[in-house]
Amino acid sequence: MSPRVIVGAAIVAERKVLACARAHPPELAGMWEFPGGKVEPGESETAALVRECQEELGVRIVVGDRIGDDIPLGHRRTVLKIFAARLVDGNPTALEHAELRWLGRDELDDVPWLPADAPIVVALREGTLLE
Numbered sequence: 001m002s003p004r005v006i007v008g009a010a011i012v013a014e015r016k017v018l019a020c021a022r023a024h025p026p027e028l029a030g031m032w033e034f035p036g037g038k039v040e041p042g043e044s045e046t047a048a049l050v051r052e053c054q055e056e057l058g059v060r061i062v063v064g065d066r067i068g069d070d071i072p073l074g075h076r077r078t079v080l081k082i083f084a085a086r087l088v089d090g091n092p093t094a095l096e097h098a099e100l101r102w103l104g105r106d107e108l109d110d111v112p113w114l115p116a117d118a119p120i121v122v123a124l125r126e127g128t129l130l131e
């Protein structure tokens with residue numbers, strides 16, 4: 001069986017990236033992530049990201065390049081894949097998250113990210129997307 005894939009969007013606008021605080025489940029609440037979720041059977045990774053950002057934030061995005069490598073999530077053969085994205089319609093609203101924040105390159109450590117996201121945060125800090 002191929003691994004389950006979770007996709008996340010690093011939405012960048014005006015040299016800031018959108019960080020989202022999880023509202024649930026209790027063990028993840030208050031930890032910050034990139035909006036996204038599970039790729040459904042038969043769905044492309046890009047389509048899943050577009051769908052999740054619509055559901056979670058009420059926005060339309062276009063998906064860009066991968067950031068970093070596959071990140072094993074350590075449960076049931078699941079991997080996390082993060083893609084750069086940009087907004088094409090709407091203003092992000094916390095429809096499913098507890099809070100949203102736009103973070104510049106120097107603000108990336110201001111929130112407690114989910115541990116799996118650490119290499120992505122490093123890549124954002126060291127890369128050119130937030131320049």
Ligand SMILES: Nc1nc2c([nH]c(=O)n2[C@H]2C[C@H](O)[C@@H](COP(=O)(O)OP(=O)(O)OP(=O)(O)O)O2)c(=O)[nH]1
Nearest residue numbers: 006007008033034035036037038073080114116117
């Ligand atoms: N979306 C997202 N999930 C992440 C990130 N980092 C990370 O470890 N995860 C983990 C947390 C969860 O265990 C899993 C995502 O599950 P989820 O519950 O958000 O996915 P979903 O929206 O498709 O789930 P569901 O409630 O619709 O079943 O991936 C991240 O940056 N973004």
